[in-house]
Amino acid sequence: MAGRRGRPERPFLVAGAVTAALLVVLLYYPVASVLVEAIFEDGQPTLSPLLDVLADPFYWDLFGFTAYQATLSTLLSLALGLPGAYVLARYGFPGRRTVQSLTLVPFVLPSIMVAVGFAAMFGTNGPLNQALAGLGLPKLELMFTLKIIVLAHAFYNAPLVARIVAAAWQSVDARTVETARSLGASPRRAFRDVVVPQLAPAVLTSALLVFIFTFMSFPIVLALGGLELATVEVWLYDRIRTLRLQEAAALAVLEAIITLGLTYAYLHYETAQAASGGVAPRPPARKRLFAKLDAKRLAIAGYAVVIAVVFVGPIVSMLLASVTDLDGSLSLRYYEFLLARRDVVVGTQPDVAIRNSLVFAVGAVALAVPMGVVVSLATARDTLTARVVGTLAMLPFAVSGIVVGFGLLQTVVFGVEVAGLRIQVTGAVAIVAAHAVGAYPFVVRTVAPALSSMDDSLVESSRALGASRTRALLDIELPLVAPAVAAGAAFAFAISIGEFNATIVLVEGGGSYTMPVAVERYLAERTLGPATAMGSVLLLVTGVSFVVIERVGGYGGFER
Amino acid sequence: MKRRTFIAGVGAGVTATAGCLGYQQEPGDGVVTVATYDSFVDGEEPVGPWLKERFEAQRDDDVTIEFQVPEAGVNQYIQRAKQDAPIEADLYVGLNVDELIRIDDELDSALFDSLSGQLERSDRVLDELRFDPDGRAVPYDTGYISLVYDEEEVEPETFEDLTAERNRGDLIVQNAQQSDPGRAFLLWTIHEFGADGYLDYWQDLQDNDVRVLGSWDDAYNAYLEEEAPMVVSYSTDQVYYGDTPRHQVGFLNDQGYANPEGMARFADADDPDATVDLMEFMLTPEAQGEIAQRNVQFPAVDDAELDEEFSQFAHVPPEPVTFSYDELAGNLDGWVEDWARQVAQ
Numbered sequence: 001m002a003g004r005r006g007r008p009e010r011p012f013l014v015a016g017a018v019t020a021a022l023l024v025v026l027l028y029y030p031v032a033s034v035l036v037e038a039i040f041e042d043g044q045p046t047l048s049p050l051l052d053v054l055a056d057p058f059y060w061d062l063f064g065f066t067a068y069q070a071t072l073s074t075l076l077s078l079a080l081g082l083p084g085a086y087v088l089a090r091y092g093f094p095g096r097r098t099v100q101s102l103t104l105v106p107f108v109l110p111s112i113m114v115a116v117g118f119a120a121m122f123g124t125n126g127p128l129n130q131a132l133a134g135l136g137l138p139k140l141e142l143m144f145t146l147k148i149i150v151l152a153h154a155f156y157n158a159p160l161v162a163r164i165v166a167a168a169w170q171s172v173d174a175r176t177v178e179t180a181r182s183l184g185a186s187p188r189r190a191f192r193d194v195v196v197p198q199l200a201p202a203v204l205t206s207a208l209l210v211f212i213f214t215f216m217s218f219p220i221v222l223a224l225g226g227l228e229l230a231t232v233e234v235w236l237y238d239r240i241r242t243l244r245l246q247e248a249a250a251l252a253v254l255e256a257i258i259t260l261g262l263t264y265a266y267l268h269y270e271t272a273q274a275a276s277g278g279v280a281p282r283p284p285a286r287k288r289l290f291a292k293l294d295a296k297r298l299a300i301a302g303y304a305v306v307i308a309v310v311f312v313g314p315i316v317s318m319l320l321a322s323v324t325d326l327d328g329s330l331s332l333r334y335y336e337f338l339l340a341r342r343d344v345v346v347g348t349q350p351d352v353a354i355r356n357s358l359v360f361a362v363g364a365v366a367l368a369v370p371m372g373v374v375v376s377l378a379t380a381r382d383t384l385t386a387r388v389v390g391t392l393a394m395l396p397f398a399v400s401g402i403v404v405g406f407g408l409l410q411t412v413v414f415g416v417e418v419a420g421l422r423i424q425v426t427g428a429v430a431i432v433a434a435h436a437v438g439a440y441p442f443v444v445r446t447v448a449p450a451l452s453s454m455d456d457s458l459v460e461s462s463r464a465l466g467a468s469r470t471r472a473l474l475d476i477e478l479p480l481v482a483p484a485v486a487a488g489a490a491f492a493f494a495i496s497i498g499e500f501n502a503t504i505v506l507v508e509g510g511g512s513y514t515m516p517v518a519v520e521r522y523l524a525e526r527t528l529g530p531a532t533a534m535g536s537v538l539l540l541v542t543g544v545s546f547v548v549i550e551r552v553g554g555y556g557g558f559e560r
Numbered sequence: 561m562k563r564r565t566f567i568a569g570v571g572a573g574v575t576a577t578a579g580c581l582g583y584q585q586e587p588g589d590g591v592v593t594v595a596t597y598d599s600f601v602d603g604e605e606p607v608g609p610w611l612k613e614r615f616e617a618q619r620d621d622d623v624t625i626e627f628q629v630p631e632a633g634v635n636q637y638i639q640r641a642k643q644d645a646p647i648e649a650d651l652y653v654g655l656n657v658d659e660l661i662r663i664d665d666e667l668d669s670a671l672f673d674s675l676s677g678q679l680e681r682s683d684r685v686l687d688e689l690r691f692d693p694d695g696r697a698v699p700y701d702t703g704y705i706s707l708v709y710d711e712e713e714v715e716p717e718t719f720e721d722l723t724a725e726r727n728r729g730d731l732i733v734q735n736a737q738q739s740d741p742g743r744a745f746l747l748w749t750i751h752e753f754g755a756d757g758y759l760d761y762w763q764d765l766q767d768n769d770v771r772v773l774g775s776w777d778d779a780y781n782a783y784l785e786e787e788a789p790m791v792v793s794y795s796t797d798q799v800y801y802g803d804t805p806r807h808q809v810g811f812l813n814d815q816g817y818a819n820p821e822g823m824a825r826f827a828d829a830d831d832p833d834a835t836v837d838l839m840e841f842m843l844t845p846e847a848q849g850e851i852a853q854r855n856v857q858f859p860a861v862d863d864a865e866l867d868e869e870f871s872q873f874a875h876v877p878p879e880p881v882t883f884s885y886d887e888l889a890g891n892l893d894g895w896v897e898d899w900a901r902q903v904a905q
Contacts, residue, residue, distance in 0.1 A: 058901055058904075058905070061905070062904070112777065115778060115781070116781060119781055119782055119785045119787070120785060123782075123785040123786070123787055124785070124786060124787055125785065125786050126785070143782065143785075143787050144771050144773075144782075144787070219774065222735060222738075222773060222774025222775070222778060223773060223774050223775075223778040226735075226771050226772045226773045226774075227735045227737075227772040227773075227774075227900065227903045227904055228766075228771075228772060228903060228904065230900075230903075230904040234904075235904075237738070238737040238738065238900070241632075241635065241737070241738060242662070242737075242893065243635060243638065243639075243662065243666055326800065326801065337604060344609060345609060345612070346601050346606075346608050346609040346612055346627055347601045347602045347606065347608065347609065347627075348602050406632075409632065409636070409639065410639050410643060414639070414640055414643055414645035415645055415646075417644075422645075422646070504631040505631060505632075508628070508630060509595075509627065509628030509629045509630060520598070521598045521602040521603075521629070522602055522603055523598065523599075523603070523777055526780070526797070526800040526801075526856070527604070527800070528777070528781060529604075530603060530604060
């Protein structure tokens with residue numbers, strides 16, 4: 001965990017040790033406790049669980065279909081996200097920063113809420129089909145098809161693409177484009193030869209993330225598509241639930257091999273790419289969106305309509321569900337229900353959930369950002385070790401959330417006997433630590449490329465002038481990559497707010513529940529009202545938080 | 561009683577220690593900790609808070625009820641027992657027969673007590689609801705799985721109606737792997753067509769475009785959005801919606817699949833006496849009425865105090881059917897697995 005030059009100093013060692021300890025306790029050990037079932041039987045090493053799965057044609061089909069839908073989901077997420085990145089990076093318009101902040105919102109919405117919104121928006125009698133019918137067009141049969149699953153995956157992931165790529169776009173050095181233009185390149189040629197190579201790592205990062213997320217998708221698949229469209233994760237969930245742990249472990253191992261393999265390949269590419277890039281001293285100027293009307297701006301208007309249908313539509317539908325009574329009339333009684341729940345002795349109180357979510361998220365950011373920076377430093381150079389460490393550090397992405405949750409449950413939640421004592425990690429601080437472990441890879445993925453593309457001579461000069469390694473990091477490197485750190489922090493906050501699997505395991509019926517947990521718990525019988533009301537509160541609180549974070553935290557060099 | 565002293569985590573580092581300190585809730589005697597599911601304690605008018613208030617009020621000692629809602633349900637306790645981890649709960653509320661089978665498959669030691677003789681009111685429980693041959697799980701309510709349908713569009717009366725061409729794409733069911741009503745509906749078809757014939761029937765259902773969604777919420781929400789005119793649900797549906805055209809209850813072949821829910825005392829309960837007292841209380845006519853109405857299920861006794869309205873809108877099938885513990889043990893997993901593979905293919 002040393003810096004890139006010289007012997008490690010104490011602050012690096014301490015930060016490295018704490019990071020490693022957290023990862024071992026809250027990630028590697030719990031996950032290993034599940035995966036070990038795949039390679040050990042009665043204490044003897046064995047390959048039979050893995051071979052059983054590999055010998056079963058059913059699983060080949062299952063993995064094949066899972067990869068197929070993830071590919072489609074990734075392509076659609078890119079198709080919907082890249083134009084958004086372009087608009088955010090290249091155009092100025094009122095509310096641009098707010099829109100940029102709100103790109104994190106879909107990320108934190110519980111899947112049940114998204115399913116409700118999608119069923120309402122895209123269903124047989126939804127607004128989309130009513131609009132089509134009004135225009136004399138045939139209705140779209142989207143529900144229970146692969147199409148709606150892919151669309152729902154894009155709802156979650158296209159904003160992620162837009163966010164990551166827009167950040168990269170804003171750090172493209174305008175002077176490189178100007179140089180190309182002055183040498184006679186057409187705007188198109190300059191874009192292709194100068195801008196595209198600088199955006200490629202960001203596009204690939206986001207595509208890789210989307211592929212991995214949608215490869216491991218499960219509640220959306222079952223809610224909107226059904227068992228006919230089952231993914232690997234659907235099967236894995238069932239194996240865990242019915243305690244067929246060997247088969248679950250075998251599936252999880254195969255799943256992790258695929259996703260970790262992708263991560264490794266990507267890291268190789270990213271580091272190589274980043275070496276040629278640089279931190280933009282001068283980002284390109286933004287054009288005004290509402291100026292003249294031309295072909296580009298018309299296309300953007302068309303894009304805005306698509307965004308309204310795909311992103312705003314389901315969210316508005318969900319909000320409407322929270323104010324619609326059983327008989328279809330408007331009613332605020334579900335919000336009155338939430339107010340009344342503030343005083344209950346038994347059960348989940350909305351204000352406690354809001355407070356917990358915000359406190360945990362702040363804590364998760366405080367832990368995940370240093371962790372992410374430490375791992376970024378350790379993996380910034382392009383060596384085999386750095387790539388292996390970097391890949392392992394990405395484990396929270398690559399391992400099924402179900403496996404992590406189950407592993408946490410049977411290790412740290414239950415407690416582990418060490419020398420006759422039962423050591424147990426539960427409660428609020430454990431949730432914060434688990435959120436930080438889930439979030440720090442996002443910090444790494446935003447900070448590492450920026451760090452590795454920095455000119456080493458800057459650090460070397462400061463060292464030559466007598467600065468300690470730590471001092472050089474704090475005074476030279478971190479300020480230069482501040483925008484990336486801020487972006488990573490915003491991600492960490494969002495991950496913490498939206499995290500569900502580990503939280504609900506660690507809460508264990510106690511008082512540390514969060515907003516997504518509350519949404520799940522309010523899914524009362526025969527009415528979605530209380531859950532959608534709580535979901536709307538979650539939407540409001542997180543939306544406001546994201547806007548505040550980015551206004552206060554700023555985007556460093558991006559926003560002047 | 562096997563209760564261990566908790567020691568703050570040393571090896572797990574500073575955070576772990578602090579995490580432990582946040583969770584020092586040593587349950588002493590006089591607390592009945594009830595493990596149950598979400599809707600028992602949360603949502604609109606849940607029965608949990610009512611039970612706590614009434615039970616505590618009618619006693620002259622300081623016994624209190626606390627609730628736990630483990631996400632993994634009874635699995636949480638199976639795993640704990642397997643790993644010799646302490647069990648913090650005294651009573652489990654919401655046990656199904658299939659969970660009981662899983663407990664018996666997975667564990668050699670007893671997770672729950674057999675209460676024969678200790679629970680006076682257990683005689684009051686209707687015979688047809690008893691599902692535990694060993695007398696550990698005591699039924700406290702039951703649901704009947706049925707169809708809910710829109711009478712302006714369909715009129716399902718038999719299993720054959722569901723595979724008829726005129727009802728193509730009209731039925732939504734739940735995933736039997738993870739949903740109670742979904743599994744009950746699957747078992748109902750096995751009850752009707754036999755272990756050798758149910759997959760053929762399901763092939764016909766699939767050919768007729770049946771939709772197998774995830775949970776009851778997923779399926780019912782799709783039904784409310786009018787994606788299909790029939791959904792598998794409970795025969796108490798009209799308690800919420802009244803006798804409307806969109807909420808008719810259909811008993812296929814005049815049957816409904818009974819799915820009784822039980823409560824069971826953990827073998828190492830901290831306060832076994834108070835736990836039995838609570839179980840007795842839950843079987844009184846007053847509590848049975850409240851449990852049924854707030855849980856929107858049927859009571860487990862025949863003298864529950866029910867509102868007129870509930871009795872009017874909750875329908876009992878002419879012929880309740882169900883599988884016994886012995887019929888399911890050893891078969892259930894294979895039936896569900898074969899079915900799931902066929903659907904997912």
